[in-house]
Amino acid sequence: MAKSxxxxxxxxxxxxxYPRLVFVKIHTDDGLYGIGETPGSPEPVHAFIxxxxxxxxxxxxxxxxxxxxxxxxxxxxxxxxxxxxxxALSAIDIALWDLFGKRMGQPTYNMLGGLSRDKIKVYATCxxxxxxxxxxxxxxxxxxxxxxxxxxxxAHTSMVDPVGLAESLxxxxxxxxxxWPFSQFAEKTNGQFISAGDIExxxxxxxxxxxxxxxxxxxxxxxxxxxxxxxxxxxxxxxxPYKPIWFEDAVQMDxxxxxxxxxxxxxxxxxxxxxxxxxxxxxxMFVSQATDICMFDLxxxxxxxxxKRVSTMAESFGIPIxxxxxxxxxxxxxxxxxxxxxxxxxxxxxxxxxxxxxxKDVVTALPKIENGFASVSDxxxxxxxxxDKFLNSDQLTVRVSEL
Amino acid sequence: xxxxxxETIRTSNIPRWVWVQIHTDSGLIGLGESTAVSxxxxxxxxxEFAPYLIGKDPMQVAQLHEGMQSRSRIGPNGSAEWRAISAxxxxxxxxxxxxxxxxxxxxxxxKVRDSVPIYNTCADWRYAVRSxxxxxxxxxxxxHETPPGKYDDLQGFLxxxxxxxxxxxxxxxxxxxxWPFDQFVPKxxxxxISAEDVNKGMEPFRKIRERVGNKIExxxxxxxxxxxxxxxxxxxxxEEVAPYWVEDVTSADNVEGLRQVQERTHLTVLGNETxxxxxxxxxxxxxxxxxxxxxxxxxxxxxxxxxxxxSLAEAQKVPATPHDCNGPVNLFAGxxxxxxxxxxxxxxxxxxxxxxxxxxxxxxxxxxxxxxxYAPTDPGIGxxxxxxxxxxxxxVITAVEG
Numbered sequence: 001m002a003k004s005x006x007x008x009x010x011x012x013x014x015x016x017x018y019p020r021l022v023f024v025k026i027h028t029d030d031g032l033y034g035i036g037e038t039p040g041s042p043e044p045v046h047a048f049i050x051x052x053x054x055x056x057x058x059x060x061x062x063x064x065x066x067x068x069x070x071x072x073x074x075x076x077x078x079x080x081x082x083x084x085x086x087x088a089l090s091a092i093d094i095a096l097w098d099l100f101g102k103r104m105g106q107p108t109y110n111m112l113g114g115l116s117r118d119k120i121k122v123y124a125t126c127x128x129x130x131x132x133x134x135x136x137x138x139x140x141x142x143x144x145x146x147x148x149x150x151x152x153x154x155a156h157t158s159m160v161d162p163v164g165l166a167e168s169l170x171x172x173x174x175x176x177x178x179x180w181p182f183s184q185f186a187e188k189t190n191g192q193f194i195s196a197g198d199i200e201x202x203x204x205x206x207x208x209x210x211x212x213x214x215x216x217x218x219x220x221x222x223x224x225x226x227x228x229x230x231x232x233x234x235x236x237x238x239x240x241p242y243k244p245i246w247f248e249d250a251v252q253m254d255x256x257x258x259x260x261x262x263x264x265x266x267x268x269x270x271x272x273x274x275x276x277x278x279x280x281x282x283x284x285m286f287v288s289q290a291t292d293i294c295m296f297d298l299x300x301x302x303x304x305x306x307x308k309r310v311s312t313m314a315e316s317f318g319i320p321i322x323x324x325x326x327x328x329x330x331x332x333x334x335x336x337x338x339x340x341x342x343x344x345x346x347x348x349x350x351x352x353x354x355x356x357x358x359x360k361d362v363v364t365a366l367p368k369i370e371n372g373f374a375s376v377s378d379x380x381x382x383x384x385x386x387x388d389k390f391l392n393s394d395q396l397t398v399r400v401s402e403l
Numbered sequence: 404x405x406x407x408x409x410e411t412i413r414t415s416n417i418p419r420w421v422w423v424q425i426h427t428d429s430g431l432i433g434l435g436e437s438t439a440v441s442x443x444x445x446x447x448x449x450x451e452f453a454p455y456l457i458g459k460d461p462m463q464v465a466q467l468h469e470g471m472q473s474r475s476r477i478g479p480n481g482s483a484e485w486r487a488i489s490a491x492x493x494x495x496x497x498x499x500x501x502x503x504x505x506x507x508x509x510x511x512x513x514k515v516r517d518s519v520p521i522y523n524t525c526a527d528w529r530y531a532v533r534s535x536x537x538x539x540x541x542x543x544x545x546x547h548e549t550p551p552g553k554y555d556d557l558q559g560f561l562x563x564x565x566x567x568x569x570x571x572x573x574x575x576x577x578x579x580x581x582w583p584f585d586q587f588v589p590k591x592x593x594x595x596i597s598a599e600d601v602n603k604g605m606e607p608f609r610k611i612r613e614r615v616g617n618k619i620e621x622x623x624x625x626x627x628x629x630x631x632x633x634x635x636x637x638x639x640x641x642e643e644v645a646p647y648w649v650e651d652v653t654s655a656d657n658v659e660g661l662r663q664v665q666e667r668t669h670l671t672v673l674g675n676e677t678x679x680x681x682x683x684x685x686x687x688x689x690x691x692x693x694x695x696x697x698x699x700x701x702x703x704x705x706x707x708x709x710x711x712x713x714s715l716a717e718a719q720k721v722p723a724t725p726h727d728c729n730g731p732v733n734l735f736a737g738x739x740x741x742x743x744x745x746x747x748x749x750x751x752x753x754x755x756x757x758x759x760x761x762x763x764x765x766x767x768x769x770x771x772x773x774x775x776x777y778a779p780t781d782p783g784i785g786x787x788x789x790x791x792x793x794x795x796x797x798x799v800i801t802a803v804e805g
Binding site for chain 2 (some may be wrong): 039040041042043044045046047048051069077078079080081082083084086087088118149164190252253254255256257266275276277278280281283284300358372
């Protein structure tokens with residue numbers, strides 16, 4: 001038997017410019033390391049990794065991915081968390097897969113079972129540059145006084161010039177895009193009611209793009225879990241004439257019966273959801289016939305391991321997958337590896353503005369996006385590392401747990 | 404009234420506990436609590452909730468509960484975020500009760516009863532230190548080599564269950580909960596239980612019946628660690644001793660699996676205190692997977708979410724019972740809900756915790772006599788952290804102020 005690589009050190013990185021991400025680096029005693037990442041409320045993730053997960057992982061065999069997953073997933077009093085603990089586990093799992101590939105000298109897609117395709121279609125999610133659009137001065141994209149911060153300030157453009165945005169994406173090779181014009185109205189009533197006027201305003205970009213470009217640009221409707229069931233159905237009915245790709249996160253992801261009711265009310269595909277973690281939650285969703293397409297985020301669902309398991313389970317229900325990214329470069333890279341591997345993948349989310357800007361500041365390699373398709377190199381593991389710029393930044397906070 | 408300060412409080416003696424104290428400009432202080440792994444819970448309260456809560460009116464619990472949910476990327480099911488919401492929600496309700504001079508059951512709409520029976524969960528106090536990992540206190544050695552104390556009910560039920568039953572009956576407690584099958588889980592990670600181990604696991608139950616007959620109710624706890632065929636085997640064996648319920652027969656992740664076990668036994672299956680939010684309980688209730696519902700106020704989302712869960716269960720004709728093998732605020736919270744909710748019928752207690760740990764932390768304990776717990780009468784939750792506990796060097800208080 002091969003010598004077991006022992007986990008000797010777990011580092012986390014936090015960066016002032018990307019405050020909602022936690023990056024992880026796991027080292028083994030053979031001198032290798034793997035990297036991972038997770039989004040969302042970072043403090044509890046950070047606390048769990050160092051206070052609880054490190055105590056379990058340090059000294060353990062890094063190749064026991066499934067066993068570590070199973071134990072870490074129920075550390076919280078038997079609770080199989082869908083929150084901070086699961087995000088922490090996702091980052092750890094991604095790092096262990098990266099390590100595994102490096103140790104074996106194979107790209108992650110091969111470790112998962114090899115290619116089903118050498119490139120995957122991408123669609124562009126139309127956000128702007130600042131991370132999660134967190135403008136410190138409170139300026140809102142789409143408002144009159146807003147000044148675009150570069151050529152790909154796509155959230156702003158989606159509101160002021162949707163056709164111009166679609167054309168710009170088209171000329172960059174994209175044939176599909178995603179926008180969420182209704183979400184701006186949800187705040188008024190906490191998603192409990194949408195007026196006819198707001199429905200008309202929210203539908204406008206879909207109408208304009210469809211009239212200008214027809215089938216040359218497909219548009220996905222992101223509803224950001226913002227609406228109650230009747231409002232979501234009203235929105236779906238209004239956008240349906242413009243043949244959107246799908247309706248995403250139409251209602252909150254805590255009641256799959258409600259989502260199934262939504263799905264039955266429309267012939268456009270329902271997709272859900274990056275907000276759902278673990279095979280058990282997705283199983284309930286699939287059994288409830290609540291979705292046509294399965295979306296997950298590698299940094300939240302439970303890492304590459306769980307994403308692969310969910311993908312395979314989805315396949316058994318005849319459900320295709322479409323991995324999420326509007327989050328960070330490591331999980332995006334992991335998502336593309338899985339999209340290239342999974343027989344039932346058909347599209348991968350990509351963020352044009354992020355790929356053109358801060359993703360490059362954080363990592364040394366990104367998936368290559370060309371003519372609307374993404375591919376990766378055959379470098380071992382995920383094939384990327386943190387840049388020197390990132391590691392040497394004075395905005396970086398490093399915490400280490402080691403043997 | 405405005406919130407001026409949010410404190411999180413931990414003690415190195417029992418790291419799985421976290422308390423939150425919410426201070427107001429009126430001088431009132433609300434107390435909340437959660438357990439399980441508490442470093443992420445505490446971190447979430449400090450980073451995401453404290454800045455949001457400071458300056459807000461603590462009386463608007465409904466709004467603040469919504470606000471906390473929107474500041475947590477969560478679906479249903481337990482997580483650090485839901486435990487954080489739970490702790491803060493309890494503290495907010497404590498302020499509401501104190502400000503209106505009403506015990507929580509009164510603030511919720513009043514009582515349907517003045518007292519409720521308790522049962523004893525047969526842990527020793529060391530179990531509070533680190534339960535909930537793999538075999539729930541049964542895998543030696545325990546982290547603390549501290550003596551188990553007077554109420555060594557854990558070793559008690561394993562070795563001499565008849566005597567534990569007698570000692571409980573002497574105190575007037577007429578129901579007890581034990582988990583002797585847990586000791587066999589590590590052998591196969593719950594994937595298989597041998598006939599021999601089933602038989603060994605039955606011994607404590609048989610001893611209880613031999614010694615005191617049916618004078619005491621016995622609850623069997625399986626902690627959700629067995630796969631379905633093993634759970635069915637255990638449940639079928641337990642039919643011989645007629646436990647009042649069988650708890651967490653298999654993982655709560657698999658509601659369909661729970662239902663399959665329930666369908667294959669005439670015993671009552673109960674579940675599951677690890678869930679959070681009313682939505683998480685819906686599938687379990689609507690599918691008939693459980694006949695009694697258990698929740699934990701410090702996991703589920705505080706009073707705000709617990710009352711929803713109890714009402715959902717009531718509408719489904721399912722009785723509900725609060726968990727407590729956790730902490731003193733959780734126990735008080737459960738008692739208030741037992742007084743208020745029509746479908747409550749029994750409150751879990753752990754006498755080793757109450758007598759050997761809770762009293763060192765809080766200034767008042769619930770009134771329990773002859774196996775009955777009585778409605779608290781003080782406004783709010785009805786207990787507070789002791790001054791000497793707050794001053795203890797092992798106690799770490801971290802404050803976020805406006």
